[in-house]
Amino acid sequence: NAGVTQTPKFQVLKTGQSMTLQCAQDxxxxxxxxxxxxxxxxxxxxxxxxxxxxxxxGEVPNGYNVSRSTTEDFPLRLLSAAPSxxxxxFCASSYRGLMYNEQFFGPGTRLTVL
Amino acid sequence: xxxxxxxxxxxxxxxxxxxxxxxxxxxxxxxxxxxRQNSGRGxxxxxxxxxNEREKHSGRLxxxxxxxKKSSSLLITASxxxxxxxxxxxxxxxxxxxxxxxxxxxLTVNP
Numbered sequence: 001n002a003g004v005t006q007t008p009k010f011q012v013l014k015t016g017q018s019m020t021l022q023c024a025q026d027x028x029x030x031x032x033x034x035x036x037x038x039x040x041x042x043x044x045x046x047x048x049x050x051x052x053x054x055x056x057x058g059e060v061p062n063g064y065n066v067s068r069s070t071t072e073d074f075p076l077r078l079l080s081a082a083p084s085x086x087x088x089x090f091c092a093s094s095y096r097g098l099m100y101n102e103q104f105f106g107p108g109t110r111l112t113v114l
Numbered sequence: 115x116x117x118x119x120x121x122x123x124x125x126x127x128x129x130x131x132x133x134x135x136x137x138x139x140x141x142x143x144x145x146x147x148x149x150r151q152n153s154g155r156g157x158x159x160x161x162x163x164x165x166n167e168r169e170k171h172s173g174r175l176x177x178x179x180x181x182x183k184k185s186s187s188l189l190i191t192a193s194x195x196x197x198x199x200x201x202x203x204x205x206x207x208x209x210x211x212x213x214x215x216x217x218x219x220x221l222t223v224n225p
Contacts, residue, residue, distance in 0.1 A: 004156075031211070042118075042202055042215035043157070050211060058212060090156055097210035099144050100164065105156035 002026050004106035006091050012112045013081040021076040021109050023091030031094045032074040033103070036060065036087040043090060049074055050097065081113045118146075118203040118216035126222040133190040135219040137203030138183075144206050146179055146186050147213070151200045160188075160201075193223045 007022045025032065030051050035043035035058075045058030049068040063085060065077040074093075078085060089109045094101040121136045137146070145164045149157040163170045163179045163186065170177045176189040190197055200218040207214060 033213075035215075040217060042217045045212055045214070048211055056211070059214075092157075098206050098213050099210045100162065102147065102159035102162055103157075103213065105149075105158070107156045108154075 004091055004093055004104050006089075006106035006109050008109060009107065010110050012114065013078070014114050015081060015083060017081050019078050019081065021078075021089055021091075021111075023074045023076065023106060024072050025074075025091075025093040025104070026072065027093065027095075027104065028071060029093035029104075030071070030096050031098065031101075032068065033058070033092050034064070034066065034074070034076045035090045035092065036085075037090060037108075038087050046076065046089075078111075083113045085111065086113045087111060118205045118214060120201070120203055120216045120219040122219060123217070124220045124222070126224065127193060129193060129195055129223055129225050131193055131223075133193050133197070133221055133223070135188045135201050135221070137186045137188070137216060139186075139203075139205045139207075140184065141205075141207045143181075144208060144210070146177075146206075147204045148175075148177060148186075148188050149202045149204060149215075151202065151218070153199070157202065190221075193221075195223050195225045197221060198223045 004025045033048040034046040047066040049055045091106040092103040094103045118139045147162045148160040202218045204215045
């Protein structure tokens with residue numbers, strides 16, 4: 001199993017550009033999520049999904065869109081990048097929800113917006 | 115808003131010593147989880163403790179939970195240089211879908 005994979009590992013954007021961060025998991029997990037991590041901060045939840053076709057907002061959803069067309073993939077779209085979105089982005093998955101299940105994290109995407 | 119807050123923010127110890135990190139949270143929870151993050155890497159799950167559990171062990175890790183004080187502690191015994199990492203607690207705030215992380219404790223184990 002590859003676990004949770006993310007691409008790209010690094011990305012530099014100019015303000016106003018759009019891009020999609022890719023996330024995939026091969027563990028047949030129902031729950032997937034996106035976090036951002038800023039210096040000195042813990043992870044903050046952006047969006048999550050409890051299954052194909054079902055997504056919901058987390059703590060900091062503004063400026064980001066998600067969709068979940070398959071169980072395996074959960075892409076994160078930046079519609080019009082802003083310097084405030086400079087961060088490290090982590091995708092994670094778990095079997096079913098978080099109540100008694102651990103999350104498996106991807107290696108992260110380091111994004112810089114100029 | 116940060117649900118869990120770790121203390122201390124940074125901890126430096128010698129190899130072989132024990133390391134204790136604390137986590138405080140604000141609302142009732144179903145479970146509390148601890149994660150480790152090595153520099154520049156993703157988070158790795160260490161241990162999950164349910165709200166009706168008071169203590170849990172996994173190898174050199176010991177986690178306690180006091181729901182009356184809304185606090186948890188992570189003890190790493192006989193630390194090794196490889197334990198150098200940031201440690202985060204995460205709580206579900208009663209939700210099955212939203213996990214809130216603290217800012218973490220940076221542990222440095224000196225050889």
